[in-house]
Amino acid sequence: MSQHPWIILFDIDGTLLTVDSKFNRSHLRKILDELNIDYPDMESDSFSGRTDHDIFTSFLVNHDFDESLYQEYKSLYLDYLQNVLLTQKKRVTRLPHIDEALEYFFEGDFICGLLTGNYPQAAHIKLKAADVDREFSFGAFGEFEKDRNKLPQLAIDEVQKIYDFNPDPSRFIILGDTPRDVECAKNSGMKCVAVTTGKYDREELSEHAPDLIIENLANPEKWFTEVIRS
Structure with missing residues (x-):
């Protein structure tokens, strides 16, 4: 064979x-704030090599890893990529x-x-x-x-x-x-x-x-x- x-x-x-990390993290923070998610460590976290599922689930440590909140965060993140990142391609190298x-x-x-x-x-x-x-x-x-x-x-x-x-x-x-x-x-x-x-x-x-x-x-x-x- x-x-x-x-x-x-x-x-x-x-x-x-x-992707411009400062730009990206500023939007991740906006979503946390919009959903009233208590996660002060986001700016210092390392995301390298981690899955989106792992990263965004970790944001919910103070919210009992609530699944519905995770799905809301995921949805808003994808909206950000579609509606912001695609219109500001200069942020992507x-x-x-x-x-x-x-x-x-x-x-x-x-x-x-x-x-x-x-x-x-x-x-x-x-x-x-x-x-x-x-x-x-x-x-x-x-x-x-x-x-x-x-x-x-x-x-x-x-x-x-x-x-x-x-x-x-x-x-x-x-x-x-x-x-x-x-x-x-x-x-x-x-x-x-x-x-x-x-x-x-x-x-x-x-x-x-x-x-x-x-x-x-x-x-x-x-x-x-x-x-x-x-």
């Missing part, structure tokens, strides 16, 4: 694009060489998907704001799972459903910018290429032993060859 194509899983924030990497993997014999902590709608809005117009085959999103380590299994399930073969985790590569990306890849038997375009530098990422660390997504044929030989 022949091996299936390599499956490339792209993270979004810090890997393909960044495309990261270096993403088109080069996307062209290489989308035009080659690969299956390209998303593995991101974003809600599906949030992911698509951010990609649209960054003028990334590629049609990813599937996505593993931080919608129903709080734990990022569970997202790779969602990706495997999606591939199996769409392509009707049994996916081999060792032929998946997660592209991400945080230690959590590395951790979820390792836990699932997938490879990880860590890129230093997010908040973590080479030294910080190397502590988590990804298969490869790169400065940006330039020369994808070179680092792809390197990681599959690792």
Whole structure:
């Protein structure tokens, strides 16, 4: 039996694009205030690598993690992305060489998907704001799972459903910018290429032993060859 194509899983924030954090957090605070949610620590929280589900649930620690309040917050957040972020695209920065990497993997014999902590709608809005117009085959999103380590299994399930073969985790590569990306890849038997375009530098990422660390997504044929030989 022949091996299936390599499956490339792209993270979004810090890997393909960044959203102005001060601008974003100011809107997260506005929603907290609008819903009278008592959560003073939002401005100091680290969101890197966490799922939207995890982040927004954590805001409700002083409200018994009320599900209806969570759904209200989620709805207002998605409204903000749709009605504010999309109209102020200058708040979204495309990261270096993403088109080069996307062209290489989308035009080659690969299956390209998303593995991101974003809600599906949030992911698509951010990609649209960054003028990334590629049609990813599937996505593993931080919608129903709080734990990022569970997202790779969602990706495997999606591939199996769409392509009707049994996916081999060792032929998946997660592209991400945080230690959590590395951790979820390792836990699932997938490879990880860590890129230093997010908040973590080479030294910080190397502590988590990804298969490869790169400065940006330039020369994808070179680092792809390197990681599959690792």
